[in-house]
Amino acid sequence: MTMNASFEQIGGIFSQYDSFVILSHVRPDGDAIGSQIALGFALMAIGKKVRLINEDGVPENLAFMLGSDRVETPPDEPLEVEVAIALDTASKVRLGERALNAASKAKVWLNIDHHISNPGYGDVNRIDGTSPATGQILYQLIKALNLPLTPESRDAIYVAVSTDTGSFQYPGTTAETYDMASDLIRQGLDLGRINRLIYDSYPFRRVELMRALLNTLECHNDHRVAHWDLTMATREALALKPEDSEGLIDIIRAIDTVVVAVFFEELPDGKIRVSMRSKDTRFNASKVCGTFGGGGHALAAGIRMPGPIEDAKVRVLAAIDAELQTF
Ligand code: AMP
Ligand code: MN
Ligand code: MN
Numbered sequence: 435m436t437m438n439a440s441f442e443q444i445g446g447i448f449s450q451y452d453s454f455v456i457l458s459h460v461r462p463d464g465d466a467i468g469s470q471i472a473l474g475f476a477l478m479a480i481g482k483k484v485r486l487i488n489e490d491g492v493p494e495n496l497a498f499m500l501g502s503d504r505v506e507t508p509p510d511e512p513l514e515v516e517v518a519i520a521l522d523t524a525s526k527v528r529l530g531e532r533a534l535n536a537a538s539k540a541k542v543w544l545n546i547d548h549h550i551s552n553p554g555y556g557d558v559n560r561i562d563g564t565s566p567a568t569g570q571i572l573y574q575l576i577k578a579l580n581l582p583l584t585p586e587s588r589d590a591i592y593v594a595v596s597t598d599t600g601s602f603q604y605p606g607t608t609a610e611t612y613d614m615a616s617d618l619i620r621q622g623l624d625l626g627r628i629n630r631l632i633y634d635s636y637p638f639r640r641v642e643l644m645r646a647l648l649n650t651l652e653c654h655n656d657h658r659v660a661h662w663d664l665t666m667a668t669r670e671a672l673a674l675k676p677e678d679s680e681g682l683i684d685i686i687r688a689i690d691t692v693v694v695a696v697f698f699e700e701l702p703d704g705k706i707r708v709s710m711r712s713k714d715t716r717f718n719a720s721k722v723c724g725t726f727g728g729g730g731h732a733l734a735a736g737i738r739m740p741g742p743i744e745d746a747k748v749r750v751l752a753a754i755d756a757e758l759q760t761f
Contacts, residue, residue, distance in 0.1 A: 439544075439558045441578035447544060447558060448579070451516040453483040455537045459523040460489045460530045461676055464632070467492055468594025469521040469546075469568040471501040472576070472587040479582040485513055487537070489530025493677035498631045499593060501586035508532035512539045520556065522568035522594075524549035524729045546571055551720050551729030563731075566606035569594025573614050583621060592618050592628060600684065601633070604733065640678045643668075647682060657691035659754055663698040663743060687711045694719070694754050698747055701738075706746040708737040710754075716761045722753050 436443065456474050458466035467488065474486045491507040492499075508530070518540035523529055524547065529537075545556030548571060550563040565571045569591045576583055592615065599607045602615065619625055643664070650662045664679060672678075679699060687695040694717055697709040708726070710719040712733045719735035726749070728737030739746050 435554065435556075436558045437554050437561070439560045441560075441575050443558060444544065444546075444560060444575060445579040447517060447542060448477065448480070448482070451482075451542065453515040454517045454519060455485045455487055455513050455515045455540060456519045456521065457487055457523070457529050457533050457537060458521045459528040462488050462490060462493065462496070463522075463680060464496060464597030465567045465569055465594040466522045467496045467499060467502060467505060468590040468592075468597070469572055470505055471499060471590035472569055472572045472594065473519065473521065473546075474504065475501055475584045475586040475590070476572075476576050476581040479584050479587075483515075485515065487513075487533050489533040490676070494675055495636075495677045495680065496593070498635070500589050508536040512536060515540050517542045517544060519544045519546065521546050521572075522549075523547060524552050526555040546575075549720075549730060550732065551724060551735075564606075564608075566604065566608065566611055567595040567598035569598070570611060570614060585622065588618050588621050588623055589628060592623055593632060596629075596632060597681075601629075606731075606733075637678070639672050639674060640682075642672050643674060643678055644682060644685070646672065647685075651686065653689075653692075654751075655755060655758060657689070658693040658758060659696070659751065660686040660689055660692045660694075661696040661698065661747070661751065662686060663747070664700065665743065666700045666702065669700070669702075683709050683711055687713065693717060693758065696750065696754070698743055698750075700741065700743050704741050705738050706741045706743050708739060708746065708750055710735050710737075710750075714761075717757060722750075722757050725753060726750065 456470050470486045474484050477484045486505045492502045492505045518537035543556040545559040548565040552561045573591045646668050647662045653660045683697045693714045695711045699707040712719040718732045720730045723735040723737045726737045
């Protein structure tokens with residue numbers, strides 16, 4: 435097992451093998467789908483056989499992405515591929531059961547990610563916690579190996595990095611991120627168009643969801659903690675899609691007094707999805723989520739835990755209060 439593979443080592447795998455399945459996490463975000471497209475089209479451009487598989491397919495909000503029609507939900511039978519590549523996925527189970535079955539014949543597993551909690555479940559791993567998005571690691575990889583930057587890869591890298599950095603705002607954003615963005619623009623990226631498609635094209639029901647969430651908003655601990663929740667009843671009443679709640683936590687994260695923002699969501703399978711954001715480096719959200727089997731980054735992390743939602747709230751909010759006590 436290689437923990438911190440060089441781009442050259444990864445390039446060696448690309449040269450040695452011919453067929454690849456590229457995977458990313460369930461409930462994919464812009465960095466997940468963007469990373470799959472970015473690397474997928476680079477490998478296709480050098481003549482490799484590539485399948486892009488995601489457990490949940492492409493969400494409606496990312497269907498505008500060039501090349502997203504190549505991302506498929508898993509077939510029933512395992513694919514005849516030599517290499518499986520997991521992108522932007524903190525743990526192997528987050529790839530999803532059907533996607534794992536589709537990739538089960540792969541001889542070599544490559545794992546490229548920026549989650550500090552990633553244990554390195556590949557045969558060859560590159561986990562770079564200093565990168566604000568997996569898309570930025572793939573940009574560096576494409577440049578280092580001199581792989582073609584197709585229009586699909588170019589746009590996908592932008593979507594991946596923009597969505598994971600809160601539009602190039604979060605502290606993980608580096609000078610290199612901006613250098614990369616300016617290079618993508620020089621390579622023909624249509625900035626106004628792509629930002630409109632990412633940020634100004636929401637369905638009306640997302641605003642209705644915002645209204646419903648605001649009605650559940652609660653703050654405690656001197657307004658240092660803010661949380662809201664989404665029940666199955668609201669999900670059904672508004673006919674929500676899973677991606678409709680993406681990014682809404684930033685509204686309560688932006689409250690001036692707030693150090694920790696939490697979003698509790700009832701899922702159709704009875705589990706509770708918890709999203710957590712921290713604005714203080716002393717509060718490590720990944721560590722707190724880790725005590726419940728979740729993970730992520732220091733300032734943005736999540737959990738999938740057993741319900742009911744009331745119990746999940748009590749347990750997680752108590753853990754947050756305990757951690758806040760320490761500073
Ligand atoms: P989210 O709140 O879903 O936007 O997730 C924030 C960050 O935490 C993302 O980078 C996720 O990949 C990560 N994350 C979310 N849920 C989990 C989980 N159950 N296990 C590990 N990492 C997670
Ligand atoms: Mn992601
Ligand atoms: Mn990411």
